[in-house]
Amino acid sequence: xxxxxxxxxxxxxxxxxxxxxxxxxxxxxxxxxxxxxxxxxxxxxxxxxxxxxxxxxxxxxxxxxxxxxxxxxxxxxxxxxxxxxxxxxxxxxxxxxxxxxxxxxxxxxxxx
Amino acid sequence: xxxxxxxxxxxxxxxxxxxxxxxxxxxxxxxxxxxxxxxxxxxxxxxxxxxxxxxxxxxxxxxxxxxxxxxxxxxxxxxxxxxxxxxxxxxxxxxxxxxxxxxxxxxxxxxx
Numbered sequence: 007x008x009x010x011x012x013x014x015x016x017x018x019x020x021x022x023x024x025x026x027x028x029x030x031x032x033x034x035x036x037x038x039x040x041x042x043x044x045x046x047x048x049x050x051x052x053x054x055x056x057x058x059x060x061x062x063x064x065x066x067x068x069x070x071x072x073x074x075x076x077x078x079x080x081x082x083x084x085x086x087x088x089x090x091x092x093x094x095x096x097x098x099x100x101x102x103x104x105x106x107x108x109x110x111x112x113x114x115x116x117x118x
Numbered sequence: 119x120x121x122x123x124x125x126x127x128x129x130x131x132x133x134x135x136x137x138x139x140x141x142x143x144x145x146x147x148x149x150x151x152x153x154x155x156x157x158x159x160x161x162x163x164x165x166x167x168x169x170x171x172x173x174x175x176x177x178x179x180x181x182x183x184x185x186x187x188x189x190x191x192x193x194x195x196x197x198x199x200x201x202x203x204x205x206x207x208x209x210x211x212x213x214x215x216x217x218x219x220x221x222x223x224x225x226x227x228x229x230x
Contacts, residue, residue, distance in 0.1 A: 039217060048221070056215060
């Protein structure tokens with residue numbers, strides 16, 4: 007079975023550019039999570055969706071960050087405009103019901 | 119603010135040593151406690167999900183216990199091997215359908 011698929015794996019871009027991270031959850035999973043991993047804060051929850059509906063976006067750092075889940079098989083996390091402090095590894099995870107979360111391989115983002 | 123604390127932050131053991139580390143979480147409104155194993159350059163993988171006070175789970179040389187009344191869980195590794203080197207994350211949820219709150223992890227290094 008395919009796991010959670012994230013793209014791109016690596017992104018290097020200049021400050022001020024728009025960045026879009028993509029996630030395809032495991033088929034049949036009804037919850038999707040976006041996390042950011044940094045050395046200082048560890049794994050931080052940014053936003054999560056249940057049945058494509060955003061439930062809690064209190065972890066989204068500021069208005070430059072937005073996330074959508076237009077259907078059960080796709081979600082995006084967008085940063086516009088990007089800043090160097092946004093550099094981190096961004097993970098997407100999905101789960102079904104109360105089962106454990108399955109993580110994607112992450113997107114390593116570097117903003118110059 | 120719900121907080122999950124893990125200790126120690128890191129430890130280094132010799133091959134064959136047994137070791138354990140701790141996860142502390144809020145003892146009120148407990149729903150589930152998850153343990154994940156996170157190898158470098160990979161994504162976190164679920165080890166255990168525990169929901170009942172006194173639960174004990176085992177997978178090979180790795181086991182975990184849960185005390186929901188006092189708000190802690192222990193992860194034990196018996197006879198550590200170099201391939202056990204990873205960061206071990208615990209995550210807590212206080213109700214069904216909500217996101218997990220992750221600790222910052224314990225990074226284990228096993229040398230041969």
